Amino acid sequence: MEVDQMQRQCLDYTKSLFLEGFLDGQFVQLQQLQDENNHDFVVEVVSLFFEDSERLLNDLTFALDQKSIDFKKVDAHVHQLKGSSSSIGAQRVKNCCIEFRNFCEEQNIDACLSCLQQVKQEYCHVKNKLETLIRLEQQIVAAGGSIPTMEF
Amino acid sequence: MTAMGNNKISALIVDDDSIIRKIHKTMLERLFNMEARTAKDGKEAVDLCRSGAKFDVIFMDREMPIMDGVEATKELRAMGVKSMIVGISASASGEDFVAAGSNHCFEKPLDLAKVELVLGLHPNFST
Numbered sequence: 042m043e044v045d046q047m048q049r050q051c052l053d054y055t056k057s058l059f060l061e062g063f064l065d066g067q068f069v070q071l072q073q074l075q076d077e078n079n080h081d082f083v084v085e086v087v088s089l090f091f092e093d094s095e096r097l098l099n100d101l102t103f104a105l106d107q108k109s110i111d112f113k114k115v116d117a118h119v120h121q122l123k124g125s126s127s128s129i130g131a132q133r134v135k136n137c138c139i140e141f142r143n144f145c146e147e148q149n150i151d152a153c154l155s156c157l158q159q160v161k162q163e164y165c166h167v168k169n170k171l172e173t174l175i176r177l178e179q180q181i182v183a184a185g186g187s188i189p190t191m192e193f
Numbered sequence: 194m195t196a197m198g199n200n201k202i203s204a205l206i207v208d209d210d211s212i213i214r215k216i217h218k219t220m221l222e223r224l225f226n227m228e229a230r231t232a233k234d235g236k237e238a239v240d241l242c243r244s245g246a247k248f249d250v251i252f253m254d255r256e257m258p259i260m261d262g263v264e265a266t267k268e269l270r271a272m273g274v275k276s277m278i279v280g281i282s283a284s285a286s287g288e289d290f291v292a293a294g295s296n297h298c299f300e301k302p303l304d305l306a307k308v309e310l311v312l313g314l315h316p317n318f319s320t
Binding site: 066067070071073074076079082085086089090093120121123124125127128129 | 215224283301
């Protein structure tokens with residue numbers, strides 16, 4: 042595949058992620074911070090996000106599995122996940138977290154468990170999407186091209 | 194409140210989330226040519242300032258373990274720190290932040306536009 046074809050494919054894929062609500066403007070800002078001196082910035086931040094999220098999701102599962110649930114702790118974990126997902130632009134994950142926190146406040150166990158499932162699903166979705174996007178971008182760079190940026 | 198020597202604005206980013214610290218530090222350095230340091234909670238920020246570090250602007254997250262943003266702001270002002278303090282809050286309300294001594298308060302996340310706004314409001318800062 043030619044570089045410009047790859048770039049078009051990459052741009053189309055990125056656009057679809059925005060249209061489907063997986064990513065928001067924060068992600069574009071991240072991409073704008075990447076340059077020749079800092080060419081792995083997006084990959085580094087996204088990797089940090091994956092590590093953090095997986096740890097938090099494990100902590101949440103554990104916390105909600107207890108006989109006596111500490112809702113303050115659950116809320117603290119969700120708050121963290123909300124913060125990091127919001128800062129990389131993982132919009133759907135962030136929105137799940139907002140709902141999750143409401144149910145923590147109400148101390149509604151069933152709703153919290155349901156939210157946990159939802160946030161895990163949304164996280165898996167966005168993880169797959171981001172991994173695909175990064176792969177596309179790396180193919181372009183390997184072929185000598187530059188990563189196309191979106192106007193937002 | 195002037196930037197010292199080489200005219201780069203010095204910033205301190207205080208947030209318990211490592212992703213946020215990384216993103217904001219890169220944003221301030223890359224897009225605004227600032228010198229940025231980070232601290233992971235209010236206590237670390239206070240200790241840093243107490244040890245003599247000076248910053249033109251401090252971006253302070255609200256919710257942090259050990260010492261939160263509002264508490265840290267109070268401490269810094271009590272110590273006589275004159276830096277511009279910008280509170281970053283998960284919720285829209287920031288009256289307590291401002292009451293504690295911060296100059297502004299924004300809703301998370303910190304982005305380009307908010308940083309520009311803050312810099313624009315202070316005549317000594319030029320981008």
